[in-house]
Amino acid sequence: MSAGTEYTFRMGDAVWAKMKGFAAWPGKIDYPPENMKRPAMKKVMHCVFFFGTHDFAWLLESDLKPYQEFKNTFCNNSKKKSNSFKKAINEIEEFLKTGKTFKDSGASSSVEDAQMDADFDALVSGASSKPSTPMSTVKKSAKKRNLSRDSEDSGSSSSARKTKPAGRPSKKIREEASPEREPSNNHTSATSTLVSSSSSSSKKSASSAAVSNFLDRPTLHTPASPNFDLSSTSQTLKEKSIEPSKLNFGFLGLGIMGSGMVKNLLNSGHNVTVWNRTAEKITEFVRIGAKQALTPGDVIAESDIAFSCVADPQAAKDMVFGNCGVLTEMTTTKGYVEMTGIDADTSQDIAEAICLKGGRYLEAQVQGSKTQANEGTLVLLVSGDRSLFDDSQSCFQAMGRNTFYLGEVGNASKMNLVLQLMSGVALAGFAEGMALADRAGLQQKDVLEVLGLTSLACPLMVEKGKAIIEGAFPTHHPLQHMQKDLKLALNMGDQLEQPLPLSASANEVFKHAKRLGYGEHDTSAVYIRARF
Incomplete structure (x- = not known):
């Protein structure tokens, strides 16, 4: 036009x-x-x-x-x-x-x-x-x-229909000039x-059926993620004595990590407008003081600074560039903080788009799980606009125990992927060790107790070891997110021509566990793959 x-x-x-x-x-x-x-x-x-x-x-x-x-x-x-x-x-x-x-x-x-x-x-x-x-x-x-017409057909072609594959109805197409x-x-x-x-939809169902037949496994039900009382204030947050900023804040994404961070923002006295792809979750946060927005763009319009924490790089891009997205309401008075686990290239693409609209951009990568998000003890890796970093200080204090400013956009994403790579490789090795102990007839609880007395002891191993012994795998950090981070780390290694053989092997282990249906379970479910 x-x-x-x-x-x-x-x-x-x-x-x-x-x-x-x-x-x-x-x-x-x-x-x-x-x-x-x-x-x-x-x-x-x-x-x-x-x-x-x-x-x-x-x-x-x-x-x-x-x-x-x-x-x-x-x-x-x-x-x-x-x-x-x-x-x-x-x-x-x-x-x-x-x-x-x-x-x-x-x-x-x-x-x-x-x-x-x-x-x-x-x-x-x-x-x-x-x-x-x-x-x-x-x-x-x-x-x-x-x-x-169907009744007429039933008499003459019933035998033919008996051999017709289910779910493949005939299709009559009428063309007109x-x-x-x-x-x-x-x-x-x-x-x-x-x-x-x-x-x-038909292609999607056909694909799902093919995968199900290929794996020959029953449908797995995702275990419930630990629930937390949104109205309660953690002891750690009480000890921080935070003076909340008078600015208006927004938050996009109320998932496993986002829920805890928003809870702490509200309980520390910040004004927060929220949006989530699943609207039912918003009701819980409105009850404790949040404002509801209908679209991501509306969150930006209502906020001076907005945070985003969604599933992956593609979801982060959709949030910014999509219909009724962040860019539709971005102006020179707005700030945007991306907390999704993404790669440096994606972060720089989002930063460029935000800056072209006159806004300020910051990436704040998160180290921790749902428990740390709820308690406000996350480690935050931040890079980008320094003035936006300063304006967001009270929020970072509410979300985490330590915040590191790492300079230009991309540095925080790279640092986060390096740490996730180490965590993923260590967890894959730990799962294999627990599987070997079980196969050798050793008591896994004894292995975990002895491990706790050695220099290998760390909160990650203890937490995941307990989940492996109990066999429930409640979701603190989804396995599919760990596999996503390993993939992004491998991509970064390819760009820098850095060999990462152990990381590649760990990625295949997590990828296989995800293929078996454990993507939405906790990362400790990688143990299931290690037992094969």
Whole structure:
């Protein structure tokens, strides 16, 4: 679409979406499917759901126009419009009235085609869009036709259906000539990624089934992570005597680590606005004084300084560059602190985007587990904007017992990966030792007791040893996060041409344990792999 007036679109807005090589098509701003990643572009983009075709695509904001304002422009030449286009118009008009989105209903009948033509002509002419034949009647008649057709087929082809694989229904595709090209998942462009919601879910289920059959293992239930009383203040926090900053703070991500950090921020007197991908978790924190935000962008708008602690580098990027993300509200008065375990390259990409919007950026990598996050005894490795580091001091005091400032962006990420590499290799070795002791007929509790009296004794080994003996593996630090950090450390070694043979072996051990279904269990579950 041609450049002109700039628009700021929000979730659920009805739009005209123009993909390269395709006619403008009605859609709405929507959340992307789980397996649909945002293209690596620093321009403002939105995920669009296309009515009629029920596909999704990432599009630049410059390729979108408000639906109502440009309705007459793109609905002209009604005689040349395809039935699919008319169906899309009817669906978006119904969406604007009821807020409901149509579901796929298969090929339409001639009665439905005639009804779409009438509805479309009425919409274009400005007449009442109320269907002459109720949609429910059309759907019922279509359902009857399908039922009768199925009953006719049952007599002649029942034996054929007996040999037909389950879950692979036949598909009837109706093609129609049209002057417009319709959005479809066969099209790929530099500025959009198109995904069919129905096909993606079927592929995902098929893939899951294949993995399950290959492993031949029962479904594993993730053990409950230790619960903490959010309203209680840890003894360590009481002893710190923190004077809270008068600034407004935000926090993105209320996971295993984020929950404890936010709890300590609130209990130390800070004003905090929170957002989490799973909204149910937010209720607990609102009860103890947090404010709720609907999107990551809203957190930035409400805060002077916002912290982010999510799962991995891709999730961190999605938080910043995604729809309604951090960049949409970033200004020269805002600060952003990335606490997700990421690599230096990802951190520098985020820093560049934040700084281009005039904001300040800091990476604060975390050493510790859920217990340390809850007690406020984490070790924080920080690098980036020094003034933002100073403004965040009261928050760092609430979260951890020690904070180290390491200079320019990237240094904290590198330091964290080095420490995680050491931890992962040591834990893999410890798990193998415990497995060997068990195979040799030794009592594991005796091994752990003797270990505690030697120079090898450390809190990590003692904590993980107890989990191995009990065999429950309650999640303090997810195994999949450790494997992610080992992978990032190996990537850093590749870039620097530094051999890391032990780290590579440890990564394979953790990777195998993750493949066996223990990714969401505690890192101590690597012992299961060591026993094989």
